Amino acid sequence: xxxxxxxxxxxxxxxxxxxxxxxxxxxxxxxxxxxxxxxxxxxxxxxxxxxxxxxxxxxxxxxxxxxxxxxxxxxxxxxxxxxxxxxxxxxxxxxxxxxxxxxxxxxxxxxxxxxxxxxxxxxxxxxxxxxxxxxxxxxxxxxxxxxxxxxxxxxxxxxxxxxxxxxxxxxxxxxxxxxxxxxxxxxxxxxxxxxxxxxxxxxxxxxxxxxxxxxxxxxxxxxxxxxxxxxxxxxxxxxxxxxxxxxxxxxxxxxxxxxxxxxxxxxxxxxxxxxxxxxxxxxxxxxxxxxxxxxxxxxxxxxxxxxxxxxxxxxxxxxxxxxxxxxxxxxxxxxxxxxxxxxxxxxxxxxxxxxxxxxxxxxxxxxxxxxxxxxxxxxxxxxxxxxxxxxxxxxxxxxxxxxxxxxxxxxxxxxxxx
Amino acid sequence: xxxxxxxxxxxxxxxxxxxxxxxxxxxxxxxxxxxxxxxxxxxxxxxxxxxxxxxxxxxxxxxxxxxxxxxxxxxxxxxxxxxxxxxxxxxxxxxxxxxxxxxxxxxxxxxxxxxxxxxxxxxxxxxxxxxxxxxxxxxxxxxxxxxxxxxxxxxxxxxxxxxxxx
Ligand code: FES
Numbered sequence: 001x002x003x004x005x006x007x008x009x010x011x012x013x014x015x016x017x018x019x020x021x022x023x024x025x026x027x028x029x030x031x032x033x034x035x036x037x038x039x040x041x042x043x044x045x046x047x048x049x050x051x052x053x054x055x056x057x058x059x060x061x062x063x064x065x066x067x068x069x070x071x072x073x074x075x076x077x078x079x080x081x082x083x084x085x086x087x088x089x090x091x092x093x094x095x096x097x098x099x100x101x102x103x104x105x106x107x108x109x110x111x112x113x114x115x116x117x118x119x120x121x122x123x124x125x126x127x128x129x130x131x132x133x134x135x136x137x138x139x140x141x142x143x144x145x146x147x148x149x150x151x152x153x154x155x156x157x158x159x160x161x162x163x164x165x166x167x168x169x170x171x172x173x174x175x176x177x178x179x180x181x182x183x184x185x186x187x188x189x190x191x192x193x194x195x196x197x198x199x200x201x202x203x204x205x206x207x208x209x210x211x212x213x214x215x216x217x218x219x220x221x222x223x224x225x226x227x228x229x230x231x232x233x234x235x236x237x238x239x240x241x242x243x244x245x246x247x248x249x250x251x252x253x254x255x256x257x258x259x260x261x262x263x264x265x266x267x268x269x270x271x272x273x274x275x276x277x278x279x280x281x282x283x284x285x286x287x288x289x290x291x292x293x294x295x296x297x298x299x300x301x302x303x304x305x306x307x308x309x310x311x312x313x314x315x316x317x318x319x320x321x322x323x324x325x326x327x328x329x330x331x332x333x334x335x336x337x338x339x340x341x342x343x344x345x346x347x348x349x350x351x352x353x354x355x356x357x358x359x360x361x362x363x364x365x366x367x368x369x370x371x372x373x374x375x376x377x378x379x380x381x382x383x384x385x386x387x388x389x390x391x392x393x394x395x396x397x398x399x400x401x402x403x404x405x406x407x408x409x410x411x412x413x414x415x416x417x418x
Numbered sequence: 419x420x421x422x423x424x425x426x427x428x429x430x431x432x433x434x435x436x437x438x439x440x441x442x443x444x445x446x447x448x449x450x451x452x453x454x455x456x457x458x459x460x461x462x463x464x465x466x467x468x469x470x471x472x473x474x475x476x477x478x479x480x481x482x483x484x485x486x487x488x489x490x491x492x493x494x495x496x497x498x499x500x501x502x503x504x505x506x507x508x509x510x511x512x513x514x515x516x517x518x519x520x521x522x523x524x525x526x527x528x529x530x531x532x533x534x535x536x537x538x539x540x541x542x543x544x545x546x547x548x549x550x551x552x553x554x555x556x557x558x559x560x561x562x563x564x565x566x567x568x569x570x571x572x573x574x575x576x577x578x579x580x581x582x583x584x
Pocket of ligand 1: 516517518519520521534535536537538539550551552
């Protein structure tokens with residue numbers, strides 16, 4: 001049996017049993033962060049904060065929300081919004097956080113792409129991050145449905161209908177997912193379960209994986225420089241703080257993160273109190289009606305780009321129906337970013353502005369996704385349909401063709417130079 | 419060596435037991451999400467067609483979906499392969515969900531078309547897509563004819579004939 005000395009303090013008592021000192025070192029005071037990273041690297045901590053805000057506000061909403069098609073709409077729009085003290089605050093915090101979390105995720109993602117943080121040993125960081133993006137999307141969608149307004153209802157109708165495009169089992173699959181022949185009570189209750197239990201659990205698990213995946217390759221930096229973390233950490237511990245290229249996560253680095261977070265939280269609460277409406281679709285203040293569709297259906301802003309890819313092909317190509325091409329393109333759009341570490345064939349880890357053609361490629365992609373997002377909300381008729389079509393083509397070509405080509409050239413050049 | 423063989427054997431037995439248990443629980447989970455018996459039983463709707471006037475358009479609800487019924491007048495476009503004949507009367511029966519993204523198109527009697535406001539899709543009086551993004555004609559719901567009554571939810575011979583041809 002292990003031998004324990006009498007402890008002289010609570011801290012010591014815990015340390016003997018749980019090795020808290022060691023844990024603190026590994027997790028915080030001796031978790032090394034490169035010095036040359038900018039505010040964009042604070043997005044991870046911002047996301048963690050937003051997730052916590054969602055969790056807490058969600059718990060308070062959960063106490064009054066009723067997952068029943070007859071009661072859901074009123075439990076949100078009457079009970080929570082009018083009766084519950086500060087119910088409106090939780091709802092607006094939840095809705096706004098659900099929306100801005102995607103803004104931050106996109107910034108986080110594109111920072112990683114810009115600085116090449118998905119390669120040279122950091123592939124798992126990227127993949128686990130993309131898994132988080134996908135589960136967050138499912139979480140957002142299942143939550144959007146719960147107030148049972150018109151837009152919620154028809155969003156659920158359209159999204160569940162998409163599974164009908166899967167060959168052979170499609171039609172049956174749609175009925176199975178809905179638990180009925182149409183989007184009904186069974187659909188609401190199972191999405192409720194997904195939203196409040198299963199998906200949050202999965203998300204927390206993947207967050208753990210995402211953090212852990214950072215531990216061994218360490219975080220990238222602004223120059224893409226390869227740092228010998230052990231040697232630099234020794235320097236820091238020996239007191240050469242100036243010369244060392246790294247700093248400990250706690251308390252040195254976190255102070256910078258906290259500053260960025262403070263600024264972000266001011267912006268966030270400004271939205272919560274003065275502009276919460278942007279996260280609420282006016283159509284969703286009509287109760288769901290399965291017998292009447294709103295004139296124009298569109299998803300929340302953060303799904304618009306992939307929605308536009310889905311709609312981009314509006315004419316048949318030979319024997320293949322436009323709908324099916326759209327579905328396939330949509331499928332590709334949803335998984336393509338997972339493949340970044342493979343599509344980028346170059347070993348060079350450098351910020352995009354030091355990678356020539358990659359820099360141009362990066363900004364074309366960003367602009368194209370903004371175009372897709374804007375046109376995703378416009379009715380796809382006339383010229384709009386064509387813009388959507390070309391933006392879709394640009395999206396697919398830049399990721400599937402241009403990126404491998406550009407980076408292959410770059411790899412050759414890098415090889416030649418060495 | 420005998421020991422190793424025994425371990426392998428126990429390993430395989432355990433794998434077998436685990437596989438059976440896994441498959442059984444997956445099946446139970448799958449069934450849990452299936453529509454309930456009460457949902458399945460409520461899947462039938464009966465509509466009496468006899469009071470409908472010529473040229474009249476109605477929407478009934480079946481399995482939560484709108485069903486279009488149009489009793490055609492002499493002037494209206496006919497399609498042998500999509501129209502339902504009850505006696506000498508000619509009807510269009512279709513699920514009223516646009517085959518594009520599932521909006522409900524509106525019947526515009528003056529133009530004799532179904533117009534989908536969502537993305538401008540159009541269907542003619544036979545339910546055939548004539549314009550815009552919808553990829554195929556309006557779907558025909560399974561039905562059966564009992565005298566002048568239309569029973570939605572069961573595949574009768576008339577239905578089989580229609581979709582067999584369509
Ligand atoms: S849903 Fe009818 S045209 Fe798009």
